[in-house]
Amino acid sequence: MSAVLVIEDDDRIRLSLMLAMEDEGYTVRGAGTAEEGLRAHRAEPADTVLVDLMLPGMDGFEAIRQLRRDDDVPIVVVSARDDTHDIVAALEAGADDYVVKPVAVKELSARLRALRRRSRTTLAEPVPALRFGDLEIIPEAGEVRLAGDAVALTRTEFRLLCELADHPGRVLSRQQLLQRVWEYDTGDERIVDVHVGRLRHKIEHDPRTPRHVVTVRGLGYKLQR
Amino acid sequence: MSAVLVIEDDDRIRLSLMLAMEDEGYTVRGAGTAEEGLRAHRAEPADTVLVDLMLPGMDGFEAIRQLRRDDDVPIVVVSARDDTHDIVAALEAGADDYVVKPVAVKELSARLRALRRRSRTTLAEPVPALRFGDLEIIPEAGEVRLAGDAVALTRTEFRLLCELADHPGRVLSRQQLLQRVWEYDTGDERIVDVHVGRLRHKIEHDPRTPRHVVTVRGLGYKLQR
DNA sequence: ACGGGTTTGTCATCCGACTGTCATACCTGC
DNA sequence: GCAGGTATGACAGTCGGATGACAAACCCGT
Known part of the structure; x- marks a missing residue:
């Protein structure tokens, strides 16, 4: 039904987490290292x-960043360290929640449900296929x-x-x-220009006179038609 | 910019939370009871x-349920009780996160960011297009x-x-x-004249006898339908 | 771990559009 | 007709956006 991936190097803890999640009705997979995960x-x-x-090799923070690079999957950190610095760093890296071991299974499960409820409402939204004239975007297929x-x-x-x-016709x-x-x-806004330029070269018939990705001088860009 | 509502009956805690959130750049409001909140x-x-x-009168659980009844706003419980039963109940009631007092401001702030990132609404808002006769203004599309x-x-x-x-019919x-x-x-008011002139050339059928952007001698300009 | 191809962010530069200023012409109400 | 207020055209400086080059970072299969 819905699959949970547990990345944890301590075999005992990983197995007990996996068992607990299984009891809650999830399909579960496990990994002992970040790379494997x-x-x-x-x-x-x-x-x-x-x-x-705390994982051997790549640590959890880096794993989160890599996951987040191109995935919006809910991520919950399950760590032994109850340290503000770690918590902030993990959340900043892209985690959605942070619980401290040992954690009550019921609590973890409730947090997962809350998170999934929240993720579903925003993620289920993207429309199957978007059309802008001869331009067709299939988000889930990438x-x-x-x-x-x-x-x-x-x-x-x-x-x-x-x-x-996602905001057709609207200037961003x-x-x-x-x-x-x-x-x-924060950062250099020019990178947006550069990537808009590259995007135009691929999806505009004449990149010099864009028909889809339109510049609105002084405001930003918008996608139309 | 973005507003946080703090519902907490203990004045000291509420104020310190509000101050902390203010420091983080939020606009903050407070309430001492669930009803007020x-x-x-x-x-x-x-x-x-x-x-x-724990609030006098309506408790936090009920407040969460009532909020959730017709709102998707992110809700974080800040409670003194570190009890699995409470945590599960609060999350089940519709809360998104649960932290235990006292909580590090940095952590709370990071959790809020994570939550807001997750709940960022991508709903396209209704288009508040303005019409003045044959003139149509779509602000969000520029x-x-x-x-x-x-x-x-x-x-x-x-x-x-x-x-x-924004002030139809009113002289500015x-x-x-x-x-x-x-x-x-401060500055040369003539700039306004120049730009009004340029604007007229673009949106008036006959710039000499403007029908939309009208001069009110001695006072200024106004827009009419 | 390694290496080649790809992707990405930064930068310098170019170009055209926009802006503010000014001089001048115009208009309107008295 | 006069005077104060308004419109307009020209102009040069400035700004924002586009682009190509480049090096670092990244990704992938080996």
């Missing part, structure tokens, strides 16, 4: 990830078609396009795009 | 709600249409038009326009 998730994406922070032909976009270009497509400022696509709170 | 939220919805569980055809305005022209449109002095459009406290 990432690979497993790439092979078959989970619906929720539980991750420890695919874009131009007059029926698939176009190869990079991750950043795709996210940029999706963000614009460079600042907004930076925050939503790059998750930067 | 619900009323405040109805009057002016917050973007995030912090709520205690677009102006004249009899259905898009008109290319510069940023200054657009802001000027929006400012006039050059001084007011300077302040609101140019954000000048």
Whole structure:
């Protein structure tokens, strides 16, 4: 039904977590290292990830960042360390929640439900396929078609396009795009220009006179038609 | 920018929470009882709600349920009780997170950020298009249409038009326009004339006899339908 | 762990559009 | 007709956006 991935190096804890989650009705997979976990998730994406922070090799923070790079899956840190600094760092890295071991199974389960409730409402929204004239965007397939032909976009270009497509006809400022696509709170806004340029070269018939990704001088960019 | 509502009966704790949140850049409001909090939220919805569980009168659980009845606002419980049963009950009632007092401000702040990132509403808001006869202003698209055809305005022209449109039929002095459009406290009022002229050339059928942007001799300009 | 190809962010630079200023012409109410 | 207020056209400086080059970071299969 819905799959949980447990990344935890201590075999005993991992197994007990997995058992507990299984009892709650989840399909469960486990991984002993961050690398293994990432690979497993790439092979078959989970619906929720539980991750420890202290792992051999790549640590949990880095694992979270890598997961978050191109996935919106709910991530809950399950760590032995009850330390503000760790908690903040993990959440900043992209985790959604942080619980301290040992944790009551009932609590973990309730937190997962709360998180999944929250994620579903925002994630289930994206429309199956978006059309803008001859431009077709299939978000879940990560695919874009131009007059029926698939176009190869990079991750950043795709996210940029999706963000614009989520608000058709509406101007998004460079600042907004930076925050939503790059998750930067601050930074050089020019990178947006550069990527818009690259995107245009791929999806506009004539990049010099864009018909889809339109510049609104002084305000930002918008996607139209 | 974004508003936090703190519902907590202990004055000291409420104030310290509010101060902390203010430091983090939020606009903050407080309430001492659940009833008061619900009323405040109805009057002016917050973007995030912090709520205690033990409140005089209606308790926190019920407050959460009532909030959830018709609102998707992120809710974080800030409680003194570190009890699995309470945590589960609060999350089941509709809370998104549960932290135990005393909580590090940095942690609370990080949890709020994580939650807001997750709940970022991607719902396209209704289009508040303004109409003045055949003139149509779509602020969020940065677009102006004249009899259905898009008109290319510069940023200054657009802001000027929006400012006039925000007060239909009302005369705005050059001084007011300077302040609101140019954000000048002082300066040559003639700039306004020049830009009004340019604007007219773009949105008036006959710029010599303007029908929309009208001069009121000695006072300023106004926009009419 | 390694290495080649890809993607990404930064930068310098170019170009055109926009802006403010001014001089001048125009208009309106008295 | 006069005077104060308003409109307009020209102009040069400035600003914002586009682009190509480049190096670092990243990703992937080996």
